[in-house]
Amino acid sequence: MAEKVLMKGNEALAESAIRAGCRFFFGYPITPQTELAAYMAKRMPKEGGTYLQAESEIAAINMVYGASACGARVMTSSSSPGVSLKSEGVSYMAGADLPGLIINVQRGGPGLGSIQPSQSDYWQATKALGHGDFQMIVYAPSTVQEMADCAYNAFDVADKYRMPVMILADGMLGQMMEPVVLPEPKTELPEKPWACTGHKFEREHNIANSLYLTAEELDRLNVERFERYEIVKQNEQLAESVMVEDADIVVVAFGASARIARSAVVSARKEGIKAGLIRPITLWPFPTDAIKETLGTAKVYLSVEMNMGQMVDDVRLTVNGQAPVEFFGRTGGVIPSPAEVLSKIEEINGKVGA
Amino acid sequence: MEKETKIVFQRPHALLPVVTNYCPGCVHGIVNRLVAETLDELEIEGKTIGVAPVGCSVMSYKFFGCDMIEAAHGRAPAVATGAKRTNPDNIVFAYQGDGDLASIGMAETVHAATRGEHITIIFINNAIYGMTGGQMAPTSLPNQVTQTSPYGRDVSTAGYPVRVCELLSSLDGPAYIERVCCDTPANVRKAKKAIKKAFQYQIDGIGYSFVEVVATCPTNWGMTPQAAFEWRRTNMLPYYPLGVYRDVVAEGYANAAEAAFARAADCPLVTGGGAQ
Numbered sequence: 001m002a003e004k005v006l007m008k009g010n011e012a013l014a015e016s017a018i019r020a021g022c023r024f025f026f027g028y029p030i031t032p033q034t035e036l037a038a039y040m041a042k043r044m045p046k047e048g049g050t051y052l053q054a055e056s057e058i059a060a061i062n063m064v065y066g067a068s069a070c071g072a073r074v075m076t077s078s079s080s081p082g083v084s085l086k087s088e089g090v091s092y093m094a095g096a097d098l099p100g101l102i103i104n105v106q107r108g109g110p111g112l113g114s115i116q117p118s119q120s121d122y123w124q125a126t127k128a129l130g131h132g133d134f135q136m137i138v139y140a141p142s143t144v145q146e147m148a149d150c151a152y153n154a155f156d157v158a159d160k161y162r163m164p165v166m167i168l169a170d171g172m173l174g175q176m177m178e179p180v181v182l183p184e185p186k187t188e189l190p191e192k193p194w195a196c197t198g199h200k201f202e203r204e205h206n207i208a209n210s211l212y213l214t215a216e217e218l219d220r221l222n223v224e225r226f227e228r229y230e231i232v233k234q235n236e237q238l239a240e241s242v243m244v245e246d247a248d249i250v251v252v253a254f255g256a257s258a259r260i261a262r263s264a265v266v267s268a269r270k271e272g273i274k275a276g277l278i279r280p281i282t283l284w285p286f287p288t289d290a291i292k293e294t295l296g297t298a299k300v301y302l303s304v305e306m307n308m309g310q311m312v313d314d315v316r317l318t319v320n321g322q323a324p325v326e327f328f329g330r331t332g333g334v335i336p337s338p339a340e341v342l343s344k345i346e347e348i349n350g351k352v353g354a
Numbered sequence: 355m356e357k358e359t360k361i362v363f364q365r366p367h368a369l370l371p372v373v374t375n376y377c378p379g380c381v382h383g384i385v386n387r388l389v390a391e392t393l394d395e396l397e398i399e400g401k402t403i404g405v406a407p408v409g410c411s412v413m414s415y416k417f418f419g420c421d422m423i424e425a426a427h428g429r430a431p432a433v434a435t436g437a438k439r440t441n442p443d444n445i446v447f448a449y450q451g452d453g454d455l456a457s458i459g460m461a462e463t464v465h466a467a468t469r470g471e472h473i474t475i476i477f478i479n480n481a482i483y484g485m486t487g488g489q490m491a492p493t494s495l496p497n498q499v500t501q502t503s504p505y506g507r508d509v510s511t512a513g514y515p516v517r518v519c520e521l522l523s524s525l526d527g528p529a530y531i532e533r534v535c536c537d538t539p540a541n542v543r544k545a546k547k548a549i550k551k552a553f554q555y556q557i558d559g560i561g562y563s564f565v566e567v568v569a570t571c572p573t574n575w576g577m578t579p580q581a582a583f584e585w586r587r588t589n590m591l592p593y594y595p596l597g598v599y600r601d602v603v604a605e606g607y608a609n610a611a612e613a614a615f616a617r618a619a620d621c622p623l624v625t626g627g628g629a630q
Contacts, residue, residue, distance in 0.1 A: 024440060050439045054432065055465035062429035062462070066436025069423045070403065070444070074436070092426050196421035196437065198401035198444050207415050209424035 004181050009147045010035035010174040016151035019185045023049035024074040026063035030082045031115045032171035033105035057082040061089030068098040069208035071195030073155050077103035080121050091130025095210025099158035103167045105174040108333040116333020117171035122310035125168045126284045137165045138283040140254040144178035152183045159190050172256040239287035240279040244294050247276030252315050253304040254280045261304045264341035273349045291318045299352045305329040368393035368419045375413050379579025381569040384536050392550045402445040403437045405430045409451035410484040428459025431466035434473045447474040453483045456492040456516045470527035470562050470610050474552045480569040488574030492516045519566050523599040526614035529561030531600040535568045561610030568594050
């Protein structure tokens with residue numbers, strides 16, 4: 001029988017990852033993901049797992065790379081400035097087709113920024129965490145329960161497609177407490193015949209590598225990898241749509257800002273404004289299907305984010321000029337209030353004359 | 355009467371029959387071979403994971419017959435850590451050059467050593483960046499001319515070379531540290547002995563092991579292999595003295611942990627055991 005417990009988001013991520021079979025955690029201290037590493041330090045030894053505090057974020061992600069190459073279910077967690085440092089290793093993981101989980105409990109940026117919640121790493125997560133042509137699957141949970149669910153599934157998805165997966169959380173989701181039903185521990189993990197475990201003279205030697213000095217060979221591999229990404233786009237899009245069937249104004253928001261946007265949408269409905277919400281749960285692949293379903297009915301889209309306007313680019317690409325796309329955001333660690341978002345909805349409603 | 359044929363010399367099994375990218379006169383070929391001979395003699399090729407660096411030996415994942423992981427520049431000790439922690443029964447080694455190990459990867463080098471990771475590091479020190487065409491390395495000698503120290507390494511602006519064995523021997527983590535050379539048949543045999551011992555220490559769980567090989571780079575030093583050997587003997591060996599810098603077994607301890615414990619005998623937190 002699944003148990004319901006009260007947990008911080010960071011702890012739920014950690015516990016759920018352990019239940020998903022993750023036994024290797026390599027990290028470096030940073031606020032506001034602190035509870036996650038502390039939880040792992042406490043729990044991993046009890047599970048026969050490894051918690052290792054690395055000398056740097058760079059070392060941590062390269063330990064993840066090494067462990068993944070050897071077949072481990074492995075993860076690291078950090079917050080924005082630390083995730084920037086991990087970008088080298090993530091690119092190498094993508095280039096060597098290695099699975100693994102990277103958690104970003106976002107804080108304000110750029111630079112040292114703030115230690116308050118933020119969503120300003122959307123571009124980094126979905127477009128360019130590291131050099132080269134590659135993508136990660138990016139989950140954006142918006143409740144503690146969803147933090148647990150995403151962590152539980154992330155490893156399976158990473159193994160299935162042999163690619164790095166990110167959970168893009170933020171300081172608010174990481175630190176807040178909510179009731180959560182924890183999943184049952186996984187007992188069966190997938191075989192990894194490609195892993196470096198010692199060939200025992202029973203097979204050719206396995207190689208984990210991202211170096212290709214022949215241009216045509218690298219070209220071919222990149223094309224193959226992007227064919228795999230197309231399958232991911234078809235299979236893995238996740239979004240929640242709320243009251244969008246008759247909505248004139250479709251608000252698009254993820255993670256923490258989706259919680260606020262939902263309140264604003266409910267308030268707008270009470271005022272008679274036909275507003276709805278699309279909440280991307282995967283940021284890559286971006287849930288274009290969910291948005292396209294509303295293209296015939298929505299008069300306007302509003303992207304609500306805790307940044308200066310990043311996901312709004314993907315909304316515009318999906319809408320492709322068929323409706324206006326507006327943006328509302330706060331940055332630096334400021335969490336927008338439902339009232340602020342509601343007045344933006346009211347303002348837009350006045351403009352579209354719905 | 356036919357003479358019985360006896361094989362006296364052949365390619366080690368752990369060294370694959372492929373063409374390497376090493377220049378004529380390069381020392382990598384010798385050291386690759388010594389590592390492969392060791393894997394054969396200790397019968398560990400089947401359970402060994404090698405980590406290749408960025409540098410001239412970047413392609414060594416194609417040369418060694420064991421499972422191989424290609425690491426990012428300088429990160430080999432971190433990658434090797436991840437590998438060893440995942441499967442502690444595997445034998446894990448990293449093979450690194452001086453730019454990789456002592457410059458961009460210095461943090462990974464020092465911390466893997468101080469953690470006492472049960473891995474083996476083979477360090478090729480030729481005092482120059484070979485693959486990128488001869489830039490100043492962390493181990494380039496004072497006044498050494500390179501592409502990026504065209505007037506000679508000026509210590510007033512470029513600082514001093516790093517003596518890695520000496521540096522690491524100040525840490526508690528390592529079990530075995532030795533600097534060798536392969537300029538003569540006798541020294542090649544000594545180098546082989548050191549490399550074999552380094553792997554044996556890992557097999558026996560004694561701790562972190564590190565072997566530095568003082569090497570040459572005829573191509574980027576702009577010398578014939580013969581002149582390069584002479585330059586090494588004249589200039590590098592006085593700066594990088596050969597010898598054993600740490601051997602906890604020779605010091606009378608069972609392993610690195612026991613040696614570290616003895617060194618901290620006056621610290622009650624260490625000797626008391628358990629969390630306080």
